[in-house]
Structures are given as C-alpha cells and as structure tokens.
Amino acid sequence: MISLRLKSSLAIALICFVLGCCTAFLLTTNCSSPSKSPALTHAALLKQQADSLHAHYHASITALEARNKQLTTELQSTKAELKAAKSKTNTKAAAIKKIINPPGYPAKELIKKSSASPVSENPTLQNCDSLKILVGEFLEETEQKDSIYEAYTLQQDSLITGKDEVIVLQENENRNLSFLFKQSLSQQTILEKDNLSLHKKIKRQRSAGRWLAVGSAIITGLATHYLSNR
Structure with missing residues (x-):
C-alpha cells in the first residue's frame, strides 16, 4: 500500500512537473519581447538615406546660391559700367555730329565772322583736327563699351544658368x-500589419497558456482524487 501511494505521489509530481514546464514555456514565450522587425531596420535605413540626400542637395544648392549672389553683384556693377560707357559714347557721337553738321548762321552774321577772322586762322583745319581726335576717342570708347557689354552678357547667362541649376x-x-517617403509609407503599412498579426498571435498564446493552466489544475485534481480513492 505504501509502495502504491509512493508511486501515485511520484506520478502526480511528474505530471505536475511536466505541466508546469509546459506552462512556464508558454508564459515565457508570451512575455518575451519580439525580435526587431526588419521593417523597423529598413525604416531607419530610409531615414538615414533621406538625411544624407538632404544634406547633399542642401550643400550643393547653398554653394550655387552663393555663386549666384556673387554673380548678381558683379552683374549690377557691370551694368553701371555699361551705362557710363554708353553715356560717354553718346556724348562723343553728339560732338562728332556737331562738327560734321555745324549749325547754320544768318548771312549777315556769317559775313561778319568771315571779315573779323584773321587770314591766318583756318576754321576748317581746326575742325578737322578736333574731329580726328573725337573720332579716335569715340572708337576707343565704343570698343570698351562693346567689351563691357560682352562681359555683361556672359554674366547674365551665367546667372540664368545658375538659377536653372538650383x-x-x-x-x-x-x-x-518623395520616392523615399513613399517607401517609408509602404514599410509603415507592412509594419502595422506585422504588429497586428503579432498581437493576435500573442493573444492566442496567452489564451492557450491560460487554458493549459486550467487544464493542468483539473488534471492534477482528478489524478489526485483518483489515486486517493484507490
């Protein structure tokens, strides 16, 4: 009889031990934190790529905007020089035109000027000398104006190109x-689905653990009752 009770006690202890191990395993599985989702890793990688892209483009755009600002300053200075050069050439052109086409005089005034002028003076020769000097200066200033205008055009084209590049x-x-953002949204959707599936799985495991614990208690009670009545 003692041997039978000892065997019964050992059997009950073994059953409780096995059921306890199963319960502990299920509870440990339920409570353990899930491994890091690949979607989280991919999302972090997408953020890193987005930050890197933004830094790259920001540096390039900043450099271009600084160059465009410098070109704008140079363009304004060249524009002022071009305006001054045009004014000088216009003044020279007016002086040349005045010599080539002098204003007319009334007949009486012209006779007085001719009689009052010494014979040695030759107004025509003086006008020719002045015209020669003015034409030389006009050609030189026109060349300078064209050079300034060419520089102005190049600076303007460079500024337009720089703005287009920006x-x-x-x-x-x-x-x-935008492409990375769409990928991030897609990964977020996948992550939400994975989290929902994981929560459902954990809920099922916890429910199974509770039922296993209840079943273990019932089986243990029945086994104890059965062996006690033998």
Whole structure:
C-alpha cells in the first residue's frame, strides 16, 4: 500500500512537473519581447538615406546660391559700367555730329565772322583736327563699351544658368525624397500589419497558456482524487 501511494505521489509530481514546464514555456514565450522587425531596420535605413540626400542637395544648392549672389553683384556693377560707357559714347557721337553738321548762321552774321577772322586762322583745319581726335576717342570708347557689354552678357547667362541649376537640384531632391517617403509609407503599412498579426498571435498564446493552466489544475485534481480513492 505504501509502495502504491509512493508511486501515485511520484506520478502526480511528474505530471505536475511536466505541466508546469509546459506552462512556464508558454508564459515565457508570451512575455518575451519580439525580435526587431526588419521593417523597423529598413525604416531607419530610409531615414538615414533621406538625411544624407538632404544634406547633399542642401550643400550643393547653398554653394550655387552663393555663386549666384556673387554673380548678381558683379552683374549690377557691370551694368553701371555699361551705362557710363554708353553715356560717354553718346556724348562723343553728339560732338562728332556737331562738327560734321555745324549749325547754320544768318548771312549777315556769317559775313561778319568771315571779315573779323584773321587770314591766318583756318576754321576748317581746326575742325578737322578736333574731329580726328573725337573720332579716335569715340572708337576707343565704343570698343570698351562693346567689351563691357560682352562681359555683361556672359554674366547674365551665367546667372540664368545658375538659377536653372538650383531649380533642377531642388526638383531632384523633391523627387528623391518623395520616392523615399513613399517607401517609408509602404514599410509603415507592412509594419502595422506585422504588429497586428503579432498581437493576435500573442493573444492566442496567452489564451492557450491560460487554458493549459486550467487544464493542468483539473488534471492534477482528478489524478489526485483518483489515486486517493484507490
């Protein structure tokens, strides 16, 4: 009889031990934190790529805007020089025109000027000398004006090109960041689905653990009652 009770006690202890191990395993599985989702890792990588892209484009755009600002300053200075050069050439052109086409005089005044002028003086020769000097200066100033205008045109073209490059970089940045943002939204959707599935799985495991604990208690009670009545 003692041997039978000892065997019964050992059997009950073994059953309780096995059921306890199963329960502990299920509870440990339920309470353990899930491994890091690949979606989280990919999302962090997307953020890193977005930050890197933004830094790259920001540096390029900043450099271009600084160069465009310098070109704008140079363009304004060249524009002022061009305006002054045009004014000088216009003044010389007016002086040349005045010598070539002198204003007319009334007949009486012209006779007085001719009679009052010494014979040695020759107004025509003086006008020719002045005209020669003015034409030389006019040609030189016109060449300078053309050179300034050419520099002004080049600076203007460079400024337009620089502004276009800034626009292109901004569009590329927006397009690339938009692509990464769409990928991030897609990964977020996948992550939400995975989290929902994980919560359901954990809920099922916890429910199974509770039922196993209840079943263990019932089986243990029945086994104890059965062995006690033998």
